[in-house]
Amino acid sequence: MRKFLLLATILFFAFTGLALAGYPAKTIKIIVPSKAGGSTDTSARLFINAAKRHMKGANFVIKNVPGSGGQKGFEEIANSKPDGYTIGMMFTPQIVAHIVSKRARYTLDDFHVMGNMGKDPLIIAVPKNSPFKNLKEFIDAARTKKLTVAVNGIGSDDFVAAKKFENLTGAKFNLLPTKGSTEQKALILGGHVDGSFMNITQLHAQHKAGTAHIIALLDSKRSYILPDLPTAEELGYPVDMTATRGFVTPKGVPEDTAKKLDKLLEDVMNDPEFIAACKKDVIILKHMKGKEYHDYLVGLQAEIQKFFDSTPW
Amino acid sequence: MIFQALQSLMTPTSLFAVFAGTVSGVFVGGMPGLTATMAVALLIPVTFTLEPLTGLILMGGVYCGAMYGGSIPAILLRTPGTPAAVATALEGYPMSQKGHGGLALKVSVISSFVGGTFSVLILLLIAPILAQFALIFGPPEYFLLAILGLVGIVSMADDENKLIKALISGLLGLIIALIGTDPISGMLRYTMNMTDLYDGVAFLPALIGMFSISQMLELTGTKSIIFEPSTMKKIKREPFPKGLKKFIAIGSATGTIVGLLPGEGATIAAFLSYNFARQHSKNKKLFGKGNPEGVAAAEAGNNGCVGGSLIPTLTLGIPGNSVAAALLGGLLVHGLIPGPELFTKYGVMTYGFILSLFLANLIFLVIGLYMSPYFARIAFTPTELLIPVVCLFSILGSYAMNNSLLDIFVALLCGIGAVILQKTGFSLGALILGLILGPIAETGFSQAMIMGNGNYAIFFDRPQGIILWLIILLLLIPPVIQIFRRHRQK
Numbered sequence: 097m098r099k100f101l102l103l104a105t106i107l108f109f110a111f112t113g114l115a116l117a118g119y120p121a122k123t124i125k126i127i128v129p130s131k132a133g134g135s136t137d138t139s140a141r142l143f144i145n146a147a148k149r150h151m152k153g154a155n156f157v158i159k160n161v162p163g164s165g166g167q168k169g170f171e172e173i174a175n176s177k178p179d180g181y182t183i184g185m186m187f188t189p190q191i192v193a194h195i196v197s198k199r200a201r202y203t204l205d206d207f208h209v210m211g212n213m214g215k216d217p218l219i220i221a222v223p224k225n226s227p228f229k230n231l232k233e234f235i236d237a238a239r240t241k242k243l244t245v246a247v248n249g250i251g252s253d254d255f256v257a258a259k260k261f262e263n264l265t266g267a268k269f270n271l272l273p274t275k276g277s278t279e280q281k282a283l284i285l286g287g288h289v290d291g292s293f294m295n296i297t298q299l300h301a302q303h304k305a306g307t308a309h310i311i312a313l314l315d316s317k318r319s320y321i322l323p324d325l326p327t328a329e330e331l332g333y334p335v336d337m338t339a340t341r342g343f344v345t346p347k348g349v350p351e352d353t354a355k356k357l358d359k360l361l362e363d364v365m366n367d368p369e370f371i372a373a374c375k376k377d378v379i380i381l382k383h384m385k386g387k388e389y390h391d392y393l394v395g396l397q398a399e400i401q402k403f404f405d406s407t408p409w
Numbered sequence: 410m411i412f413q414a415l416q417s418l419m420t421p422t423s424l425f426a427v428f429a430g431t432v433s434g435v436f437v438g439g440m441p442g443l444t445a446t447m448a449v450a451l452l453i454p455v456t457f458t459l460e461p462l463t464g465l466i467l468m469g470g471v472y473c474g475a476m477y478g479g480s481i482p483a484i485l486l487r488t489p490g491t492p493a494a495v496a497t498a499l500e501g502y503p504m505s506q507k508g509h510g511g512l513a514l515k516v517s518v519i520s521s522f523v524g525g526t527f528s529v530l531i532l533l534l535i536a537p538i539l540a541q542f543a544l545i546f547g548p549p550e551y552f553l554l555a556i557l558g559l560v561g562i563v564s565m566a567d568d569e570n571k572l573i574k575a576l577i578s579g580l581l582g583l584i585i586a587l588i589g590t591d592p593i594s595g596m597l598r599y600t601m602n603m604t605d606l607y608d609g610v611a612f613l614p615a616l617i618g619m620f621s622i623s624q625m626l627e628l629t630g631t632k633s634i635i636f637e638p639s640t641m642k643k644i645k646r647e648p649f650p651k652g653l654k655k656f657i658a659i660g661s662a663t664g665t666i667v668g669l670l671p672g673e674g675a676t677i678a679a680f681l682s683y684n685f686a687r688q689h690s691k692n693k694k695l696f697g698k699g700n701p702e703g704v705a706a707a708e709a710g711n712n713g714c715v716g717g718s719l720i721p722t723l724t725l726g727i728p729g730n731s732v733a734a735a736l737l738g739g740l741l742v743h744g745l746i747p748g749p750e751l752f753t754k755y756g757v758m759t760y761g762f763i764l765s766l767f768l769a770n771l772i773f774l775v776i777g778l779y780m781s782p783y784f785a786r787i788a789f790t791p792t793e794l795l796i797p798v799v800c801l802f803s804i805l806g807s808y809a810m811n812n813s814l815l816d817i818f819v820a821l822l823c824g825i826g827a828v829i830l831q832k833t834g835f836s837l838g839a840l841i842l843g844l845i846l847g848p849i850a851e852t853g854f855s856q857a858m859i860m861g862n863g864n865y866a867i868f869f870d871r872p873q874g875i876i877l878w879l880i881i882l883l884l885l886i887p888p889v890i891q892i893f894r895r896h897r898q899k
Contacts, residue, residue: 132450138742141454161812164590164607168813171604199597201604244860250595272859273593275672275852278734281727282671286544288860301726301741305748376744409595 119180119353123155127176127184129169131162135297139214139341139379140185146370150363151356165249166190167200174202178348183210183357188340192397193251196404204393205347208354211361212342212384212392214374216295217315218257219325221308223287231312231331234291238267243290246272246280250409251400254293257314257337259403264335284308295339296321297378314338321378340382342389358386414760418768422463427765430467431772434474439482439490441621441799442806444613445475449735453742461743462758466765468736473769476675476712477521477777484513484704485788486634488621488799492613492845493675493714496683496707498620499838503699505634511785512647516701517708518777519649520657524709525770527661528668528716532723533763536752540724543669548860549867552853553877554670555846558677560884561684562839565697571834572892578835582843585610592848593855605815614807614816615844618823619837621803625796626828633795634788653705656686660706664713671721674730675714676845680838682710688884715766723747723759 126144130136137160144156161169170191173184186207194200220231228234237243247254250273258269272289274280277298283289284299285307292299300321302308312328313319314337328335343361345354364370365383374381384392417423437448448471456464479491484501497517504513531539546554562579566572588599589609600606628634660682667678686706687696696703718729719736726747728734737747745751751759787795807820827837861867868874 132447132453134738138453138738141457159812163811163813164604167607168604197595199607242862250593270859270862272856273595274856275592278671278728281725282544282721283547285725285727286547288547301746301748304746305726305750307725307748377742 120154123157125182126156126158127169127173128158128160129166132160136185142373143364146364146367147360151360167194171201174206174346176346178346180349180353183345186344188396189253189400193400196400207344208347208349209386209390210343210358211386212340212389214341214379215338215382216297217313217338218293219296219310220291220312221284221299221310222291223284224307224309235265235267242268242270244270244272246274246283246289246292248276249273253339257293260335410756411760413757414764417757417761418764423466426463426466427470427768430470431474431769434471435478435773438475438478441488441490441617441803444491445472446731449732453739456739462761465762468739469766470769472732473525473715474773476715477773480517480708481784485510487624492616493679493711495841496679497704500700500703505788507699510788511782513704514781514784516704520705520708521712522770522774523657524661524664525712525715528665528713529766531665532716532719536720536724539669539720543721545873546670548853548856549874552850552857553874555850557881558846560881561842564687564888565836565839574834575836575839578839579843582840583847586844586847592852605813610819611811611816613810614820615823617803617807618820619827621799622824623827625800628792631792633791650701656702656705657709659685660709661713664710665717668714668717668729669720671727671729675711678714679707679711682706723751
């Protein structure tokens with residue numbers, strides 16, 4: 097009997113030990129807070145392809161939780177079991193904008209931030225036969241008369257970028273909220289608005305085809321997608337705004353598991369095949385490690401809080 | 410180039426892709442809760458590994474097939490497989506009840522084929538010109554388009570459905586559509602603190618409830634959908650009704666035009682076509698009681714959307730509706746950027762894809778014609794088998810759309826609500842119109858007001874707007890005159 101107990105004890109510890117060493121022992125679920133087929137979803141699927149190479153024997157499955165600007169998905173990530181088998185994608189500025197507008201039932205403290213994966217800087221676009229040929233003409237015109245510009249909803253990255261321009265230059269915009277980039281594209285291509293704030297990956301194709309004209313990139317450096325496009329900073333308007341896309345887990349994941357996951361993201365970000373696949377798909381990579389990205393999120397939240405306090409939505 | 414494209418289409422892989430895509434599309438469309446959008450989105454990761462053309466053909470096949478497939482259960486069980494088939498159900502199901510299910514299916518497949526083929530032909534021949542047409546529609550025009558659709562509520566009123574009741578139903582739809590986030594200010598309206606309601610009441614679960622579940626509730630207590638089994642034998646010999654050409658033409662043209670407007674979907678196309686048909690018909694009285702003209706217009710309308718919606722997608726990179734958006738994602742994955750290059754540099758692939766759509770239409774035509782007598786038998790399924798199966802798929806479909814439990818309750822609630830509404834003579838069609846068009850009207854109106862700096866003149870000083878006003882008046886005058894006449898007679 098004693099031998100049996102001993103054996104059982106050994107087996108017990110051996111197996112739990114194995115289970116600990118053997119993370120991941122089961123399929124890892126990635127919550128994607130947007131529809132299947134969108135660019136956040138595509139990023140997650142490309143990530144899985146690469147992650148399987150770097151975490152041997154690991155299996156991943158995507159759960160799309162679309163709706164309410166990502167909030168439903170963010171909440172589901174925050175509320176899931178912190179065992180390392182549920183991770184999630186998130187995107188800015190929505191994840192912090194929901195906190196600022198007091199709608200979110202989570203705070204940044206409910207997440208362990210694995211790191212950032214990609215970014216999508218904003219641009220200013222005008223119709224192809226617009227009287228404004230460059231950013232200066234556009235801003236000067238907006239100083240004398242309110243220009244109508246399309247943005248993707250109140251509290252979105254487009255909205256914040258437009259507000260930033262108003263604060264910096266004294267320009268005034270008549271903001272036209274839309275349901276998203278499809279509507280914005282139609283408004284710009286049809287010449288129904290004076291301009292639009294949107295993301296570079298949403299309009300670069302139309303710029304290249306000559307059906308719309310992008311006049312400035314709101315990023316610190318030029319983008320490889322449109323190398324000829326000047327940044328707003330170069331043109332004398334230091335405004336920076338970019339959407340980012342990263343990975344988080346719920347707070348409280350065992351420390352060594354969290355480390356493994358952080359390392360996995362790092363490995364994937366350095367994987368040449370992954371980099372090539374993202375380039376083909378026009379996903380702009382930008383790695384930030386957990387701590388750095390967490391600080392970025394905290395800073396972004398404070399910044400958006402400022403806009404919210406002056407004009408709440 | 411077209412010849413080369415044809416060659417690339419005639420390979421076994423491509424042909425198989427069209428076939429597999431179309432057949433699975435019909436299946437997906439036929440299941441309540443599974444939609445073409447969902448199927449195409451799920452196919453994107455699969456197409457990563459395929460040749461660009463094969464992937465596109467597959468998605469195109471699913472798109473065409475699903476648009477048709479939705480009409481099968483709509484006609485036989487009044488449970489539309491896709492939202493776009495709701496208008497079909499309004500006429501198709503009464504036909505089934507009278508034992509003309511087989512004929513309704515035949516009308517539906519032929520109209521779908523004609524509408525689909527017409528729109529793809531337009532896409533092939535004059536896509537760039539029409540794309541420019543799509544762009545002249547701005548927010549004020551979308552508002553007017555929604556009003557144009559809402560006018561349909563008035564014509565849905567007839568002797569049995571009183572105008573006042575139809576208007577109340579429409580208003581009820583508009584009220585339900587208010588739930589969610591205000592499109593302009595971002596304020597939350599009637600969301601009761603539930604995140605699931607921030608985007609409004611999910612349309613598909615509401616629809617499943619109102620049609621599928623309510624229908625199953627009404628069927629309890631009957632043996633099968635058709636009262637007299639003896640009518641079944643007649644199905645095969647029933648001749649194709651004459652005079653449908655006009656209605657198929659109306660549907661095809663309306664579907665193509667509505668389809669090419671960014672953001673407007675097949676559901677609206679089908680309803681508008683249905684409404685136009687109702688106005689032009691000589692047998693107005695038959696509408697709502699199983700008029701094949703309604704089926705023809707609605708089905709030509711929703712399939713006409715396919716080619717139409719691809720026009721702005723391929724030429725401008727602006728998806729015509731949610732399925733086209735998913736397809737666009739599939740294009741971009743392969744580095745194919747919509748625009749003129751798609752028709753020149755990558756012409757072989759683009760034309761190959763367009764030509765494959767003709768083939769897809771042909772495939773579902775053959776399947777539909779051959780299978781309709783067999784499909785029609787579904788209507789004879791004993792209810793004790795039919796009800797649980799349909800309910801199961803309805804609940805599953807409601808949940809699967811957004812992975813949301815709340816949606817199941819939405820479906821159940823709408824199901825019970827719909828039964829009550831119908832028993833008291835309120836029109837479900839009017840409610841649906843309000844529900845679909847409410848958000849479009851609201852967004853269009855508020856955006857137009859912002860564009861016009863608060864001046865109503867924006868609705869009247871654009872030529873495209875004036876044309877829409879004229880159509881609205883044309884649609885509104887005949888029913889109003891009729892109502893007056895009826896009033897006098899009393």
